[in-house]
Amino acid sequence: MKPINSKEEYATYVDQKTPNSPILKNCFNAFWVGGLICALGQIIFEICKTRGIDETTSYTIVSISLIFISAFLTALNIFNKIGKFAGAGSLVPITGFANSIVSPAMEYKSEGYVMGVGAKMFTVAGPVLVYGISTSIIIGILYIIFNTQSITLI
Amino acid sequence: MKKVGNQSYFMSKPINILSTACIVGPKEKDGPLNAYFDQCLEDEFWGENSWEKAESKIIKETVNTAIAKSKIASSSIDFVFAGDLLNQCISSSFGLRESNIPFFGIFGACSTFGEALTLGSMTIDGDFATNVVCAASSHFCSAEKQFRFPLELGNQRAPSSQWTVTGSGAAVLSKDGEGPYVTAITPGKIVDMGIKDANNMGAAMAGAAQDTLLCHFKDTGRNPSYYDAIFTGDLGHVGKDILIDLMETKGYNIKANYNDCGVLIFDKEQQDTHSGGSGCGCSASVFCGYISHMFKEGKYKKVLLMPTGALMNSTTSQQGESIPGIAHAVAIEATCPNL
Amino acid sequence: MDWTMVLKAFILGGIICVIGQILIDKTKLTPARILVAFVTTGAILGGLGWYKHLINWAGCGASVPLTGFGNLLAKGAIEEVKTNGLIGAFTGGTKAAAAGIAAAIFFGYIASLVSKPKIKKQ
Structure with a gap:
């Protein structure tokens, strides 16, 4: 092997030496687990529909149900195993958002219920709320600017 | 002196x-x-x-x-x-x-x-x-x-x-006892190879390990075959391979008697530990358990222990800093030549 | 029950997750960054009015991934703007997503009361 004389050469060499993630296997697992979670959501949705519940409420029921299942599996110390296997398959659906709130809550319990559980709950999910809510506000404002005919300004 | x-x-x-x-x-x-x-x-x-x-x-x-x-x-x-x-x-x-x-x-x-x-x-x-x-x-x-x-x-x-x-x-x-003895030390310098990936500590620390090892050989006039075994702390599988390569470019072949505590402590396939063990406890427990046991049994007479460290925390990695490494070499021998 | 919708949800949900997986493996983004990217993308697509086509086609396949959560936020903001004006931009998004946020907080709190973290065993 050639001598390494710069940080750039070292970085290129390290890239070659470092094993890559098994991306095909990971994508396959992410696909079917993620698909299954969404399909489960759809089944809950269909059940709601047959009971005559309106669409918006049905979607809400689906979210709450999946969040509950995710929190339950996290509390049983099972969700991390699913996550390790499925990667984005369990992270990207709303289950991943729930897990990212539940797992720090459990982890930081040792620092108490206020500054531990209460404060640390959002260490992973906090940014999601910050960016999600901020984006929605900007979108609302843009909507006012570009669709002024259809709405009434205060 | x-x-x-x-x-x-x-x-x-x-x-x-x-x-x-x-x-x-x-x-x-x-x-x-x-x-x-x-x-x-x-x-x-x-x-x-x-x-x-x-x-x-x-x-x-x-x-x-x-x-x-x-x-x-x-x-x-x-x-x-x-x-x-x-x-x-x-x-x-x-x-x-x-x-x-x-x-x-x-x-x-x-x-x-x-x-x-x-x-x-x-x-x-x-x-x-x-x-x-x-x-x-x-x-x-x-x-x-x-x-x-x-x-x-x-x-x-x-x-x-x-x-x-x-x-x-x-x-x-x-001061008193019958060995094994610490006979030589080579405290390491901080070496930054520019690696930023916190998931690749082995690569970040391998440069420091190389630096300390080269200094040790040059300063003491020893070469790799002087030791029965050379151990780094926690370069893991990735870092171990890199160190072997790096030493080869400097004209030292350490393949024969070099190993890494992080590689030894876990079974990569069975235990799903990816690149191997890390942490202060890695070199400490492998030395205090396995290596000192080998001294007791007389299987090792001369060992170079070189725990490696990545001097970073989550703040520095969030701020986009690269990861500086360090390695301290300690030579341990069953007999003490300077007695 | 509409099984074709279930199948479509499976397919679209799976595809969205595969996009996430490629991002994880190729870009070394942390989970928090992946979630942020998805929620923001979903909100933008929702704001442009494109995301609703995915929901119409695959139902929960589009609404359950975090892009759907982003879409919900954007849609909520727009709906409220229509009725309440500027204030709606501030109230609408969070109102629409309230159930998800509240449920996650509440169940998270309960979980921390009843359970302890455990090490990953093989």
Whole structure:
């Protein structure tokens, strides 16, 4: 092997030496687990529909149900195993958002219920709320600017 | 003066390793080095209610075991040099707060055990102490909590990532005894290879390991075959391969007798530890368990132990800094040539 | 029950997750960044009015991934703007997503009361 004389050469060499993630296997697992979670959501949705519940409420029921299942599996110390296997398959659906709130809550319990559980709950999910809510506000404002005919300004 | 070359030192007195002790967690118990540990825990909490308290208890009990095995009264121990990975070295200071021994809390990331042995040997050699204890610990769960993510978060680990060893090792060094001896030390410089990926610590630390190893060979006039075995602390599978390559480019072939504590402590295939073990407890427990056992059995006569550390925390990596590495080399021999 | 919708949800949900997986493996983004990227993308697509086509086609396949959560936020903001004006931009998004946020917080709190983290065993 050639001598390494710069940080750039070292970085290129390290890239070659470092094993890559098994991306095909990971994508396959992410696909079917993620698909299954969404399909489960759809089944809950269909059940709601047959009971005559309106669409918006049905979607809400689906979210709450999946969040509950995710929190339950996290509390049983099972969700991390699913996550390790499925990667984005369990992270990207709303289950991943729930897990990212539940797992720090459990982890930081040792620092108490206020500054531990209460404060640390959002260490992973906090940014999601910050960016999600901020984006929605900007979108609302843009909507006012570009669709002024259809709405009434205060 | 005992200094040779740029940064190496031969001890002028025999620095005995009187006794060693190590306590490790359940995952390490399932690993290949199982037979060499003094005690293996059944669960990571060890009856405590937090990971941090459990880690403190591990280092406390390890130090107590090492002192008990040395048959020296703890009142005759002059100093303890101990460190760990948690902020402000709390595992060591809380674990040893009842020990009643003058305490130096040290931080060298995962190279802490090498740093402790180095400082302990220097203190004895400089006539500041007769007996010192050197200890280091790490805990998988407390390290994950501080450096990465909550345990229950469902994420995947990168193939180059390493598994922090739950465990602690402690060694009692003394002026008197029958060896093995610390005969030479090469404290390492901070070396930054520009690696930013916190999931690839092996690559970040390999440069420091190379630097210290080269200095050690140049300063002491020794070559790799002088030693029965050379151990780095926790370069893991990725870093170990890189170090072999790096040394080859400098004209040293270390393949024959070089290994890494992080590679040895876990079975990569069976235990799914990716690139291997890491943490202060990795080199500490492998040295205090496996390597000192090999000395006792006479299988090793000359060993170079070189714990490696990545000197970073989550703030520096969030700020986009690269990861500086360090490695301290300690030569341990069954006989002491300078007697 | 409409099984074709279930199948479509499976397919679209799976595809969205595969996009996430490629991002994880190729870009080394942390989970928090992946979630942020998805929620923001979903909100933008929702704001442009494109995301509703995915929901019409695959139902929960589009609404359950976090892009759907983003879409919900954007849609909520726009709906409220229509009725309440500027204030709606501030109230609408969070109102629409309230159930998800509240459920995650509440169940998270309960979980922390009853359970402890455990190490990953093989």
